[in-house]
Every structure is written in structure tokens, then in C-alpha cells.
Amino acid sequence: MNNLRPALGIFGGTFDPVHYGHTQSVIVAAQQAGVQSVAMLPCHIPVHKNHTPSASQHRLAMLKLAIEQYPQLYIDEREIHSDTPSYTIHTLRALRKEYPKHPLCFFIGMDSLHSLLSWNEWQALFDYCHFVVCCRPGTKTPLSEELKALLAERQVTTNNALHNALHGKIFLADTPELDISSSEIRRHIINNLPTDDMLDPKVRRYIQTHKLYQPSTTF
Numbered sequence: 001m002n003n004l005r006p007a008l009g010i011f012g013g014t015f016d017p018v019h020y021g022h023t024q025s026v027i028v029a030a031q032q033a034g035v036q037s038v039a040m041l042p043c044h045i046p047v048h049k050n051h052t053p054s055a056s057q058h059r060l061a062m063l064k065l066a067i068e069q070y071p072q073l074y075i076d077e078r079e080i081h082s083d084t085p086s087y088t089i090h091t092l093r094a095l096r097k098e099y100p101k102h103p104l105c106f107f108i109g110m111d112s113l114h115s116l117l118s119w120n121e122w123q124a125l126f127d128y129c130h131f132v133v134c135c136r137p138g139t140k141t142p143l144s145e146e147l148k149a150l151l152a153e154r155q156v157t158t159n160n161a162l163h164n165a166l167h168g169k170i171f172l173a174d175t176p177e178l179d180i181s182s183s184e185i186r187r188h189i190i191n192n193l194p195t196d197d198m199l200d201p202k203v204r205r206y207i208q209t210h211k212l213y214q215p216s217t218t219f
């Protein structure tokens with residue numbers, strides 16, 4: 001027995017728009033990781049993107065619609081209401097102060113694992129959280145030597161390890177490969193192509209009502 005509290009999940013993203021690759025992946029991964037509750041954390045100004053995201057209020061509204069039927073998901077609005085770029089390390093420091101005894105599990109897609117070593121203060125992230133990695137198609141490129149070494153040091157194959165330590169582990173979840181991305185959805189909308197298999201119908205209706213991702217929009 002340890003004296004740790006239940007693990008908390010965090011899933012950061014631009015969610016422009018939120019899609020099934022986000023919600024379905026995180027739900028399955030959370031189940032495999034044994035994490036009961038996951039905070040969806042929309043960023044305000046993403047650090048890793050080269051497009052200007054849609055207004056915060058739209059991304060937030062779509063996220064609310066997409067998760068309302070999933071009691072295990074909720075929204076943490078701290079980054080989206082901040083005026084500074086969203087650095088995960090800053091948010092994790094704040095969360096750790098609020099939750100000193102809860103293991104923190106940060107959920108990412110496989111593409112984000114591949115780019116993790118370019119994140120601000122990436123080594124320090126492991127002093128605050130575990131990473132739970134969802135499968136994502138198109139990221140079958142071989143792991144770099146540095147990433148292989150990181151996995152050799154930190155990967156765990158059972159979820160117990162995520163609950164017996166506050167931070168520091170990597171758990172590769174076996175989630176369905178969903179070939180969906182927000183940028184592809186934005187392209188489909190601009191070209192009048194269907195997005196049925198990619199998006200919650202409520203999110204699709206919201207996009208239509210508010211005329212998001214129209215040709216004048218840069219992405």
C-alpha cells in the first residue's frame with residue numbers, strides 16, 4: 001500500500017477542432033492506465049503549432065459539446081484563459097502544487113512522444129508527471145536513439161507503476177489507430193468534404209452555425 005491519492009489525467013491540445021482521435025483515444029488509454037478522471041486542457045497560444053488557432057471561446061464550446069456524454073472527462077480552463085504561451089511545464093508545476101499526492105498522468109499521441117525532446121524543459125516534465133501515450137497512425141518512423149534510451153529508462157508495461165509513483169514513467173497504451181487530425185478536418189471543411197467519421201455531430205453543427213474554418217481562415 002502507498003499513501004498516494006487517485007491518479008489524475010491531463011490531456012493537453014489545441015482542439016481546433018476536437019475530434020474522435022482525441023476523445024476516443026483518451027477514453028481507451030485512460031481505461032488501460034486505470035485513470036478515472038481526465039482533464040482536457042485546451043491551450044491558449046500553442047507553442048508547437050504554425051497556424052493561428054480559432055478563438056478560444058469556439059474551441060472551448062466545441063470541447064464542451066464533444067465531452068458532455070463522458071463523465072470521466074472534464075475541462076481545465078487554466079491555459080485557455082492565460083495570456084502567455086502554453087508551456088506544459090508551467091501548468092504541471094501549478095497542478096503539482098494543487099495536487100501534491102496525486103500521480104499526474106499526461107496523455108499524448110505517439111506523434112507528441114516523437115517530438116517530446118523538443119518541449120520546453122522536457123527532462124523536468126518527468127519530475128511532475130507520467131506520460132500515457134496513445135497510438136496514432138502516421139507515426140511509425142523509427143524512434144530516435146535518445147527516445148529509445150528514454151523508454152529503456154522509464155517505460156512501464158503495467159499500470160500499477162503509474163499509481164505507485166507520483167511521476168516519471170511512460171506507459172504506451174494500446175489504443176485504436178484513428179487517422180484523424182484537426183488540420184485534416186479544417187481542410188475537409190474548406191473543400192466541402194465530409195467529416196462524418198471524424199467529428200461528433202454536435203461539434204459539426206457548431207462549426208456550421210458559426211461558419212468556422214471558411215476559406216478566408218488561415219491554417
Ligand code: ATP
Binds near residue numbers: 015016108110136184
Ligand atoms: P493539428 O492537426 O492541428 O496539428 P491535432 O489533430 O494533432 O491538430 P491537437 O489538439 O494538436 O490535435 O492534439 C492534442 C493531442 O492529441 C496531442 O498529444 C496529439 O498527439 C493527440 N492526438 C491528436 N489526434 C490524435 C489521434 N488521431 N490519435 C491519437 N492521438 C491524437
